[in-house]
Amino acid sequence: MSELPPLVFQAPVADWGWQIAWFFWFVAIGGGLAVAYWQVRRAAVAFTVFVATALGLLLVFFHLGRWWNMPLVLWELIRAGEFNLGSWMFLGVIILTVHLLLGALAAYAHAEDVGIYPPFGDRVREMTEGALFRGVFAANGVLSVVYSGFLLTQAHGIPLWGTALIPILWLISSAVAAVAVLELFYVLGLVDERVSVAGMKLALGLDALKLIAVLAFLHVSLTAMSAAARAGAEELVSGSLAWLTWGGVIGLGLAVPILLAALMLRYGKSKGLIAVSAVSSLAGVLFLRASVLLAGAWEPLLG
Amino acid sequence: MRLKPGEQPTRRLAHLWNEAACIGCAACVISCTATNNPEMLYRADEGRGGVASNIRRYEGVTAQGRPTLLLNQCAHCDEAPCMKTCPFGAVYRDENGLVRLDSRRCAGCRYCVTSCPYNARWVHPDTGLPMKCMGRGCLALVAAGQKPACVQACPANARDFGDLNDPESSVSRTLRTKRHRTLLPNSGAKPKYFIVEEV
Amino acid sequence: MAKLDHAALGRRAALGGLTAAGAAAVLLAEGWADAAQLFTTGIPDRDTLNRAGFDLRHTSCLSCSALCGLTALVRLNPRPGERPFVLFGNQDPNHPQRGMCGRGATAAQTWDSPLRLRKPLKRIGPRGSGRFEEISWEQAFDEIAERMRALIAAHGIRALCFTGHIVIDMDEGQWLPLGLGAPNVIAHHSTCNTPGTVARRWVLGAPYAGPPTVDPDFEHARFILFPGRTLHAPIGHQFLLAKAKAKGAKVAFLNPAHPEAAFANGEWIPCRPGTDAAFLLGVAHVLVRDRLYDETFLRRHTNLPFLLKPDGKPLTEADLEEGGEATTFMVFDAKGAALTDHKDRAAEPALAHESEVELKDGTRVRVETAWNRLLRHLADYTPERAAAISDTRPEVIERIARTLAELRGVVDDTWYSARNGNDADAVLAVLLVNGLLGNFDRPGGLCFRTVPGLPPAISRAPDGTVRTILGGELKLPPPGRRLDQEMFPETNATFEAVVKSVVDGDAAYAIRGLFLIDATLFARDPNTRRIQEMLAKLDLVVVTDILHQEVCDWADYVLPSDWIIERSSLHTMIWSLAPAVARGTAVTDPPPGAEVRPLSWISFQILRRLYPDRAAALGWQPEFEDVNTFKRAFLAAIEERQIAALAQRWRLDPAWLREELLRKGYHRFGPITYGTVPYERAPPTPSGKVELYAFHPVLRGLRETGFPRHVEPDAYTLPSRADEFVLVSGKSPAGSSAVAGLAFSSQFLADNAVWMNPEDARRLGIRDGETVELSGLDTGWQARTRIRVTARVHRGVLFAYSYVGGHRQKLLSRLEGFDRLARGVNSHWFATARIDRTTGAAANNASVRVRKLA
Ligand code: SF4
Ligand code: SF4
Ligand code: SF4
Ligand code: SF4
Numbered sequence A: 001m002s003e004l005p006p007l008v009f010q011a012p013v014a015d016w017g018w019q020i021a022w023f024f025w026f027v028a029i030g031g032g033l034a035v036a037y038w039q040v041r042r043a044a045v046a047f048t049v050f051v052a053t054a055l056g057l058l059l060v061f062f063h064l065g066r067w068w069n070m071p072l073v074l075w076e077l078i079r080a081g082e083f084n085l086g087s088w089m090f091l092g093v094i095i096l097t098v099h100l101l102l103g104a105l106a107a108y109a110h111a112e113d114v115g116i117y118p119p120f121g122d123r124v125r126e127m128t129e130g131a132l133f134r135g136v137f138a139a140n141g142v143l144s145v146v147y148s149g150f151l152l153t154q155a156h157g158i159p160l161w162g163t164a165l166i167p168i169l170w171l172i173s174s175a176v177a178a179v180a181v182l183e184l185f186y187v188l189g190l191v192d193e194r195v196s197v198a199g200m201k202l203a204l205g206l207d208a209l210k211l212i213a214v215l216a217f218l219h220v221s222l223t224a225m226s227a228a229a230r231a232g233a234e235e236l237v238s239g240s241l242a243w244l245t246w247g248g249v250i251g252l253g254l255a256v257p258i259l260l261a262a263l264m265l266r267y268g269k270s271k272g273l274i275a276v277s278a279v280s281s282l283a284g285v286l287f288l289r290a291s292v293l294l295a296g297a298w299e300p301l302l303g
Numbered sequence B: 001m002r003l004k005p006g007e008q009p010t011r012r013l014a015h016l017w018n019e020a021a022c023i024g025c026a027a028c029v030i031s032c033t034a035t036n037n038p039e040m041l042y043r044a045d046e047g048r049g050g051v052a053s054n055i056r057r058y059e060g061v062t063a064q065g066r067p068t069l070l071l072n073q074c075a076h077c078d079e080a081p082c083m084k085t086c087p088f089g090a091v092y093r094d095e096n097g098l099v100r101l102d103s104r105r106c107a108g109c110r111y112c113v114t115s116c117p118y119n120a121r122w123v124h125p126d127t128g129l130p131m132k133c134m135g136r137g138c139l140a141l142v143a144a145g146q147k148p149a150c151v152q153a154c155p156a157n158a159r160d161f162g163d164l165n166d167p168e169s170s171v172s173r174t175l176r177t178k179r180h181r182t183l184l185p186n187s188g189a190k191p192k193y194f195i196v197e198e199v
Numbered sequence C: 001m002a003k004l005d006h007a008a009l010g011r012r013a014a015l016g017g018l019t020a021a022g023a024a025a026v027l028l029a030e031g032w033a034d035a036a037q038l039f040t041t042g043i044p045d046r047d048t049l050n051r052a053g054f055d056l057r058h059t060s061c062l063s064c065s066a067l068c069g070l071t072a073l074v075r076l077n078p079r080p081g082e083r084p085f086v087l088f089g090n091q092d093p094n095h096p097q098r099g100m101c102g103r104g105a106t107a108a109q110t111w112d113s114p115l116r117l118r119k120p121l122k123r124i125g126p127r128g129s130g131r132f133e134e135i136s137w138e139q140a141f142d143e144i145a146e147r148m149r150a151l152i153a154a155h156g157i158r159a160l161c162f163t164g165h166i167v168i169d170m171d172e173g174q175w176l177p178l179g180l181g182a183p184n185v186i187a188h189h190s191t192c193n194t195p196g197t198v199a200r201r202w203v204l205g206a207p208y209a210g211p212p213t214v215d216p217d218f219e220h221a222r223f224i225l226f227p228g229r230t231l232h233a234p235i236g237h238q239f240l241l242a243k244a245k246a247k248g249a250k251v252a253f254l255n256p257a258h259p260e261a262a263f264a265n266g267e268w269i270p271c272r273p274g275t276d277a278a279f280l281l282g283v284a285h286v287l288v289r290d291r292l293y294d295e296t297f298l299r300r301h302t303n304l305p306f307l308l309k310p311d312g313k314p315l316t317e318a319d320l321e322e323g324g325e326a327t328t329f330m331v332f333d334a335k336g337a338a339l340t341d342h343k344d345r346a347a348e349p350a351l352a353h354e355s356e357v358e359l360k361d362g363t364r365v366r367v368e369t370a371w372n373r374l375l376r377h378l379a380d381y382t383p384e385r386a387a388a389i390s391d392t393r394p395e396v397i398e399r400i401a402r403t404l405a406e407l408r409g410v411v412d413d414t415w416y417s418a419r420n421g422n423d424a425d426a427v428l429a430v431l432l433v434n435g436l437l438g439n440f441d442r443p444g445g446l447c448f449r450t451v452p453g454l455p456p457a458i459s460r461a462p463d464g465t466v467r468t469i470l471g472g473e474l475k476l477p478p479p480g481r482r483l484d485q486e487m488f489p490e491t492n493a494t495f496e497a498v499v500k501s502v503v504d505g506d507a508a509y510a511i512r513g514l515f516l517i518d519a520t521l522f523a524r525d526p527n528t529r530r531i532q533e534m535l536a537k538l539d540l541v542v543v544t545d546i547l548h549q550e551v552c553d554w555a556d557y558v559l560p561s562d563w564i565i566e567r568s569s570l571h572t573m574i575w576s577l578a579p580a581v582a583r584g585t586a587v588t589d590p591p592p593g594a595e596v597r598p599l600s601w602i603s604f605q606i607l608r609r610l611y612p613d614r615a616a617a618l619g620w621q622p623e624f625e626d627v628n629t630f631k632r633a634f635l636a637a638i639e640e641r642q643i644a645a646l647a648q649r650w651r652l653d654p655a656w657l658r659e660e661l662l663r664k665g666y667h668r669f670g671p672i673t674y675g676t677v678p679y680e681r682a683p684p685t686p687s688g689k690v691e692l693y694a695f696h697p698v699l700r701g702l703r704e705t706g707f708p709r710h711v712e713p714d715a716y717t718l719p720s721r722a723d724e725f726v727l728v729s730g731k732s733p734a735g736s737s738a739v740a741g742l743a744f745s746s747q748f749l750a751d752n753a754v755w756m757n758p759e760d761a762r763r764l765g766i767r768d769g770e771t772v773e774l775s776g777l778d779t780g781w782q783a784r785t786r787i788r789v790t791a792r793v794h795r796g797v798l799f800a801y802s803y804v805g806g807h808r809q810k811l812l813s814r815l816e817g818f819d820r821l822a823r824g825v826n827s828h829w830f831a832t833a834r835i836d837r838t839t840g841a842a843a844n845n846a847s848v849r850v851r852k853l854a
Helices: A018-036 A043-063 A067-080 A088-109 A121-129 A131-153 A165-187 A193-222 A227-238 A242-267 A271-294 B027-036 B081-085 B111-115 B136-143 B149-153 B170-177 C016-027 C032-038 C046-051 C107-111 C137-155 C175-180 C194-204 C236-246 C276-289 C295-301 C370-379 C383-390 C394-406 C423-437 C483-487 C496-504 C528-537 C550-554 C599-610 C612-617 C627-649 C654-664 C695-699 C758-764 C810-814
Strands: B013-018 B056-061 B067-072 B091-093 B099-101 B159-163 B193-196 C054-060 C069-075 C085-089 C121-123 C132-134 C160-164 C214-216 C223-227 C250-254 C267-269 C330-333 C338-341 C354-358 C364-369 C446-448 C458-460 C466-468 C513-517 C540-545 C557-560 C569-572 C580-584 C666-668 C724-730 C754-756 C771-776 C782-789 C797-801 C846-852
Touching: A018 A043, A018 A088, A018 A131, A018 A165, A018 A271, A043 A067, A043 A088, A043 A131, A043 A165, A088 A121, A088 A131, A121 A131, A131 A165, A165 A193, A165 A242, A165 A271, A193 A227, A193 A242, A193 A271, A227 A242, A242 A271, B013 B170, B027 B136, B027 B149, B027 C085, B027 C107, B081 B091, B081 B111, B136 B149, B149 B159, B149 C085, B159 B170, B170 B193, C046 C054, C054 C569, C054 C580, C085 C107, C121 C137, C137 C160, C137 C513, C137 C540, C137 C557, C137 C599, C160 C175, C175 C458, C175 C599, C175 C612, C194 C423, C194 C695, C223 C276, C223 C394, C236 C250, C276 C370, C276 C383, C276 C394, C276 C423, C295 C423, C330 C364, C364 C370, C383 C394, C394 C423, C483 C496, C496 C528, C528 C550, C540 C550, C569 C627, C580 C654, C599 C612, C599 C627, C627 C654, C654 C666, C754 C758, C758 C782
Parallel strands: B013 B193, C160 C513, C223 C250, C250 C267, C513 C540, C540 C557, C724 C797, C754 C782
Antiparallel strands: B013 B159, B056 B067, B091 B099, C054 C069, C069 C085, C121 C132, C121 C557, C214 C446, C330 C338, C354 C364, C458 C466, C569 C580, C580 C666, C724 C846, C754 C797, C771 C782, C771 C846
């Protein structure tokens, strides 16, 4: 009740909020599915990687306060020939652009699956089926997700984000997202049951991992040296963002899928429940990103 | 002038704020806006819910229960995180050791805003540019060999600005003779905003 | 010019024009870069600067009433949309009253504020509705003059009252009331300095009554205790104090709320409101107990050796012999071991003495020196008891007393002191402690101002004759006594007398018309409901101001006057102990579209309609219809004469003086003088001494004792329940003034929440940021406000900045971004209008009950 050190959250100032959360979410899906593509070489997967990455890039582009200045920025960069390779965001832009291109190639290769026969379709398909392409694609998928985590860890102003748990959380949850999308594909008849069964077991394991990671993140933050990290974690656990943590991340994102999976393992599968579980997981992945973003605050300078 | 990687600035200009002299009058806060962003005189910085100034004012109490005040602004860090993170190199160091912005290269991603350990930046509602000390008004003052607006505004002699590389500068002399500190010394940023603790 | 790195902190060398010039370059958005180059090569002279399109102009700050020195960088031909100037404090380190604080810094916002009055307004809705139409100056003058004519014809000129804040005391504010022969010019003092002014008059004599006439010598002080005062104005004193602090000076603030100035290494002694006298009497107790007083000073220069009768009145010659003088006081001559008259130069008056004397009627009475009586008086104020009353700690009282004695410190004699209704005693106690320390008129002590002798532009002689400095003369009968001084003979101005006359009909006659000159009544005067009632009842209300203050909504006519930065000005540097004047040059034109006029021109326009002959006698000429001609031919001539008079008085070349004033913005005619009063010049008190025992109020029957004592605050009902508090108001250096309080930035930099101590908050279960309801224990006024829980306010006390909260002018709801000005409270909603009958002082503090909202 007495004076707390003034805490300034980043969201009202830097505005890294829901739009960035959606961006991260699309990256998680695009990255996770690129890994899945190693195994599941389906049109739906390729298309989704491409579309998710494109949407993510669009979101982040229009999140720029000065997107209209981009031409000048590029021109100045090229003119000066200086690139800030030390910036995760710059690297990220490259990684995501590459991912978009790889996704485009994969989608191109699958065009005939949807009845379109573009030129050089066969050649492209041949290439994308190769281990090299799939390896690069998967690796770049992992990189995009890792990047979106490191982006936060390098934002030195926000101590809550300064933990290596974030890239790990991002990776795990990106896998959760990819599996959830695959399950949805199964429900929609876009992939076969084999994938789905494997997915369900995998999903349970991933959910367990994710739960551990989320709790570890909260624990680490609650006991951190940094007052801002502690205060942010408190917001997540019992403050104004608790609904997001308990309802969104834990409830929707973990409890519901785990419960449904347990039910289905016991009583048999149901497409309806699978769909609910998958959507719920995907929402959880989004909420996880949003909660971490919104809880970010600067270290109080007084106190 | 933008320094090339590895190049050393000729001067290392720095701000001092004397917490033992400051009477919290906010003249510096308001003058900063009037000099650097007169277009914001009747508009709030909505993001931080305050005056659109490069100086921010915080109040608190010490562990002993004594009310304290802190004025903060960009520290022109020697290892400025905002410079490292800007994807387009829009943030740079100049020959005076000041951390500057090339607005032509800024796309408004606000990574510099979240990268600053000192929360020194705010976002201009019209241009989307990340703002901080020093604004263009004060830069012109300094270019003209003058003290920045906040230093001129201060009625209590609580502020100074000068070259750390020059041992004879008033700031160097103050730092040699008076107890002082920087904020979050473990931030790794090597800030150059010095809080002097005795008059 | 001090180059960037060679100006020492503490000696910010002669930046003078320079710095400013550099800045000039800047500010002005476009083109600043070119201009900046101008200044890299050296000191530009004015011509170079002008050729480059810039100028440097000194002015004075009227963001509060202290008139600190400012310097503006001016763009000579601003393009549309460019701001034409920027302001800093005058950078001359030797300036005796250098700006600027946060309020001064808001001047750039005030100039073209959306709240700036731009055209004459005529009310079209009921009073208070804030509905106006814009009218021409012609129409405004014609109609106002017509209504004044009717009012004067029916009720006489005494039914018209002029009130104001600072401007009414300056030349500009005098033309109309003096030209009309109006007796009732009643300024704001009772809500500000009256307790201190009256107390100083009693102890030191009339010339040393006003707040600026006596002050600590800040620059050379070693320790200053500030009871109640924040020293947030004049901020120029802070610059002097900064120099003293650099040499080791210490400061302490005795105050229920923590003042911003205390952030600067100041000790804050939180206390219960209205108990400064008790605290200081505790200090006096220690000084006397431990023999830490200056005995020689007390014996020679104070009236403590004077003999008192049992009734507390001084023993005079008239008591002892037929035909004896009632103004000759008796002392005991230690050398001759006999009573003698206080003017006896050969005598050595004893400090301690007690004996029985025979009065002329044969009765025998015991008499004792005031000193003896003081010893008994102080016996009641042990540090323990003083601490218990003031809710401080005895150790602190002991320590402050010792520090004052050891460092030869000084206790500030206050500026704004009208707080609790018992404040005159606090200032008497301040003067008592300073007297015990013997630290009057010595470096670092309580010193007396030397005025430069700037002649006023217009003045009224006791016989009623009005004269102008340009030779104008107007014979009028003496105006008679002011209404407020009829009621409160000691006051320097008590506006409540006017309110009483209108609202209660409780006066010799009623005021019918009110002329408000920069008078923000709602922020200035206690008990808002009464003020509203008065405003609703008056026959005529005219306001001149620069901003749309809340009171404008109640006016029949609102006249926009120009502001100090839009005109030239020449005035005494009020707060300088050394004789100095400041001269300001118009920094800028009024903002585009503002038809604002000098107050003196407005006055003449009304006067010439009512009494053309009087206007002519005071110097009005038909060509002055053109306001620029008026400024050039009339106002400039006045300034010329004033400068000539100053030059003559100080034996200077007028041309040189004028040039010097232009170059530096001020001139100091000499140093602070020490050792004069009371050593070489006797204070004009009844006894000719520093009257630590005030004779005047005792002789007049106003008080039983001439010593300060603690009495409980009587301006409001004292809180008695757990949810009742004293609501104290005070000034923020970032926004508390009538002008700065309406600045955009004040919404953020001067908190408009009500402060509550964490202990109280915990007890009442109120959280920081929570909204509560306050209701006045005396006025019943109810209002909601946000609470800020902070250790910066003493337990049992609520604190709110004055001027920054609770603005109710209707205009605010129509202005984007100014809505926060309406939040918070105006402490005058809750304050009573009880007047201390002995001094005529009002009180700004109040008591309220706090209700937590469900
Ligand atoms: S204080 Fe912040 S904005 Fe300034 S240089 Fe350091 S990191 Fe950058
Ligand atoms: S907002 Fe501009 S300056 Fe800041 S990091 Fe982004 S591009 Fe760089
Ligand atoms: S102007 Fe000086 S005294 Fe006022 S707040 Fe700024 S640093 Fe403090
Ligand atoms: S104290 Fe501040 S507002 Fe008042 S005159 Fe001085 S600078 Fe202006």
